[in-house]
Amino acid sequence: MSEPTESAGQESLQKFGYTQELWRTVGLADLLFYGLVFMVPIAPFAIFGQVYSASAGMPALAYLVGAVALVFTASSYTQMVRAFPLSGSVYNYAGRSLGAPVGFLAGWMILLDYFLVPSLLYVVASVAMNSTVTSVPVWAWMLVFVAANTAINLRGIRMTAGFIKVMIAGELAVLALFLAVGIWAVADGKGRHFSFAPLYHSQAFSWSLIFGAVSVAVLSFLGFDGISMLVEEAKGGSRQIGRAMRLALVIAGLLFIAQVWVAALLVPDPAGLIAKGDPAGTAFYDAAGVAGGNWLSKTASTATAISWGLADTMVAQVAVARLLYAMARDRQLPRFLAKVSLKRSVPMNSTLLVAGVSTGLCLWAILGTDNYGLALLPNLVNFGALVAFLVLHVSVIVHYVVRGKSRNLLPHLVSPLLGGAILVAVVLNAKIWAQRVGGIWFAVGLLALAALYASGRRPAISGLDIPEAGSPAAATGAADLVAEGGTA
Numbered sequence: 001m002s003e004p005t006e007s008a009g010q011e012s013l014q015k016f017g018y019t020q021e022l023w024r025t026v027g028l029a030d031l032l033f034y035g036l037v038f039m040v041p042i043a044p045f046a047i048f049g050q051v052y053s054a055s056a057g058m059p060a061l062a063y064l065v066g067a068v069a070l071v072f073t074a075s076s077y078t079q080m081v082r083a084f085p086l087s088g089s090v091y092n093y094a095g096r097s098l099g100a101p102v103g104f105l106a107g108w109m110i111l112l113d114y115f116l117v118p119s120l121l122y123v124v125a126s127v128a129m130n131s132t133v134t135s136v137p138v139w140a141w142m143l144v145f146v147a148a149n150t151a152i153n154l155r156g157i158r159m160t161a162g163f164i165k166v167m168i169a170g171e172l173a174v175l176a177l178f179l180a181v182g183i184w185a186v187a188d189g190k191g192r193h194f195s196f197a198p199l200y201h202s203q204a205f206s207w208s209l210i211f212g213a214v215s216v217a218v219l220s221f222l223g224f225d226g227i228s229m230l231v232e233e234a235k236g237g238s239r240q241i242g243r244a245m246r247l248a249l250v251i252a253g254l255l256f257i258a259q260v261w262v263a264a265l266l267v268p269d270p271a272g273l274i275a276k277g278d279p280a281g282t283a284f285y286d287a288a289g290v291a292g293g294n295w296l297s298k299t300a301s302t303a304t305a306i307s308w309g310l311a312d313t314m315v316a317q318v319a320v321a322r323l324l325y326a327m328a329r330d331r332q333l334p335r336f337l338a339k340v341s342l343k344r345s346v347p348m349n350s351t352l353l354v355a356g357v358s359t360g361l362c363l364w365a366i367l368g369t370d371n372y373g374l375a376l377l378p379n380l381v382n383f384g385a386l387v388a389f390l391v392l393h394v395s396v397i398v399h400y401v402v403r404g405k406s407r408n409l410l411p412h413l414v415s416p417l418l419g420g421a422i423l424v425a426v427v428l429n430a431k432i433w434a435q436r437v438g439g440i441w442f443a444v445g446l447l448a449l450a451a452l453y454a455s456g457r458r459p460a461i462s463g464l465d466i467p468e469a470g471s472p473a474a475a476t477g478a479a480d481l482v483a484e485g486g487t488a
Contacts, residue, residue, distance in 0.1 A: 026233045028240050030164075034230065035248030037164045037307075038223025038315040041171045042178075044260050045285075045304045046124045047219060049278020052264060055213035056204035056274055057197060059260040062213035064199070067253030069214070069426065070221050072419025073389045074249050076396045078242035079411055081228050083399060085238040089228045090388045090395075091327055097399035098391075100459040101449060104332050106391040107323065108445035112384025112438065117222065118316045118354060119361035122146060125309025126366070127281065128301045142362045145309040150355040153317055154346060167311035174303040175259060178288060178296065182262040185291035191266035198264035211429040218382050218426065220256055223312070224249045225385075226319035263287040317354050324350035332452065332459050383438040386427050393420040 026034075044051070048059065055062040080093040090110050095103020126141035152163055186194055227245050234240045266287040267273055273283055282301075289297035325347035328337035341348040393416035400412035427435075452459055 024233055024235055026230055027235050028244055031227050031230060031234060031240060031244035032247055033164045033168050034315055034318075035224050035227045035244055036252060037168050037171075037311045038226045038319070039221055039248065039252045040223070040307050040312045041168070041252065041255050042175050042259070042300075042303060042307055043220035043312075044217075044256050044263075045300055046128075046281060046308060047216060048260055048263055048287075049273060049281060049283025051213055051217045051260065052267065052283060053274050053277045054209075054216050056201070056209055057264065057270055058199065058201055058204065058210065059213070059217070059264055060198040060257050061200055061205075062210055062217040063220070063253065063256045063260055065210055065422070066214045066218045066221055067249070067256070069419060069422040070218070070224065070249055070253075070389075071246075072415050072422070073392065074224060074245045075411055075415045076389075076392050076419060077225060077228055077245055079396050079400065080392065081231055081241045082238045085231045085241075086326065089225060089323060089326075090392050091323060093395045093399075094391050095459075097395040097403070100330075100332075102391070104327075104449055104452075104459045105442070105445050106388055107327050107332070108448065109384050109391070109438075109442060110388035111320070111323065112441045113222065113382070113388065115320060115354070115357055116361065116384070118313045118320070118358040119365065120219075121308045121313040121316060122358060122362045123365050124281070125305045125307075125313070126362075128305035129309065132298060132302055132305070139363060139366050141305075141309070142366065143359070145313060146355055146359050146362075148310060149314045149317055150351065152314060153321070153351050154341075154348060155344060164311060164315065167307060171303065171307050171311070174299060175255065178291070178300060179258060179262060181292040181296055182266060182288070186262065186265050191268075191287075191290055192270075194265065198261045207425070208429050211425045212431075215382055215386070215426050215429060215431070217256075218386065221249070221252065222382070222385050223315065223319075224252070225389075226315060229319045229322040262291075266290045313358075317351060317358075320354050321347050321350040324353065330459075331457060383427070383435065384441065386423050387438065387442075390420055390423050390427070393417070393423070 044059070044063070051059045051062050077089075080097075084092050084096050086092045091103050091107030093103075094106035122142045122145050123138075125145055126138045129141045130136065130138045185191065224245050227248065228241055231238055231241045263284050264270075264287075267283065268286055268290055285297045285301045288300045324333060324337045325340070327333040328335055328350070337350045337353065338347070339349045340346065396411075396416045397413055400406040401409070404412075406412045449459065
């Protein structure tokens with residue numbers, strides 16, 4: 001099989017000091033399916049109880065606020081991926097607009113998200129499968145999922161894309177089944193009668209409460225940003241990436257709000273769930289049982305296991321492997337992680353490292369923590385991502401407005417400011433221990449950065465030469481990039 005090429009894509013990479021190593025075979029539909037599978041259309045199934053409890057029974061509002069916040073984030077991603085159509089996501093955007101050291105730290109923070117996401121997904125899926133097939137222990141299910149995903153990803157991005165389409169069809173079928181049965185059950189008098197309480201309940205509402213719930217609910221949205229990791233493999237380049245991110249986010253947001261609204265009307269013990277939380281992670285399946293009986297509850301739990309354990313973890317592994325590849329080819333991580341398989345055109349060593357780290361973290365969560373780490377991992381995953389998103393918004397403002405003198409202020413200033421303000425509120429209302437662990441991770445990143453300087457490997461991004469701020473060269477170069485980046 002010969003390498004599909006696009007002269008425009010090749011030229012864009014050469015401009016930044018890279019060669020086209022990954023095949024451009026991924027179309028808009030593939031990108032959209034990739035983003036939806038990464039987010040998982042039925043993602044709220046697994047964390048519904050936590051969001052319901054944290055929001056005092058208003059999960060639909062938590063997901064709505066989360067969707068609005070990430071629409072602004074998607075806009076910022078669209079602007080930066082047009083300016084820098086490279087794998088590496090926030091790492092590249094921050095590094096090329098704010099400086100290589102900041103890019104390293106941004107990449108480091110999002111690694112907290114990307115490394116923990118596969119582990120969290122494997123744990124959730126393995127626990128769900130164990131509840132269905134109790135004779136197979138949780139750790140054994142985890143090993144099966146890790147081995148299957150790694151084998152498929154090492155076969156190449158086309159095989160991954162084909163598998164994704166099959167999985168997304170199955171997830172949407174299960175979701176449609178739940179919504180149909182759930183709405184019929186509510187209309188038939190089961191659970192509570194239809195109300196707007198899952199969206200807004202004046203007696204319980206407060207912004208700090210909702211932002212705290214969003215810090216958990218945002219886990220369901222993580223993945224739309226992973227689409228940007230495939231820009232070097234996308235047929236249409238950066239414009240296709242931006243279009244796919246927006247579509248995936250809007251579609252997923254509508255699906256999330258619909259399913260948690262219906263489930264909230266079917267919760268057997270609302271007051272108990274709010275007061276005690278959902279340590280077993282079965283609140284959604286209990287609601288499904290109220291709607292349709294044990295068969296629907298089992299169907300929902302099995303679908304969660306398969307979608308999180310195979311589909312979602314597969315694309316998560318793809319995303320983090322591309323981030324490691326991007327940082328390694330700039331010598332900010334060990335060089336061996338930049339090795340690309342000539343036969344399959346995949347970052348092989350990075351993919352294998354992700355599989356190994358995920359296995360280790362999963363064994364720790366399964367064997368060494370209460371409730372399989374389900375009370376800890378979601379908040380840590382979200383914290384790293386939210387901090388990286390904040391850096392993304394700052395990168396847009398600096399690159400386009402400060403350096404490029406852009407007058408198109410809606411996408412280049414207003415949108416990132418609004419998105420950043422919402423994310424700051426969410427981060428400040430996150431769990432205290434998540435803030436502390438996130439702070440520790442950031443401190444370790446600072447030590448790693450200091451070690452790079454001490455070893456003479458000062459962080460540098462290929463093709464990057466940012467003149468001093470305020471110089472004529474800086475203004476001219478940034479203005480050229482603004483012109484190439486376009487507008488929203």
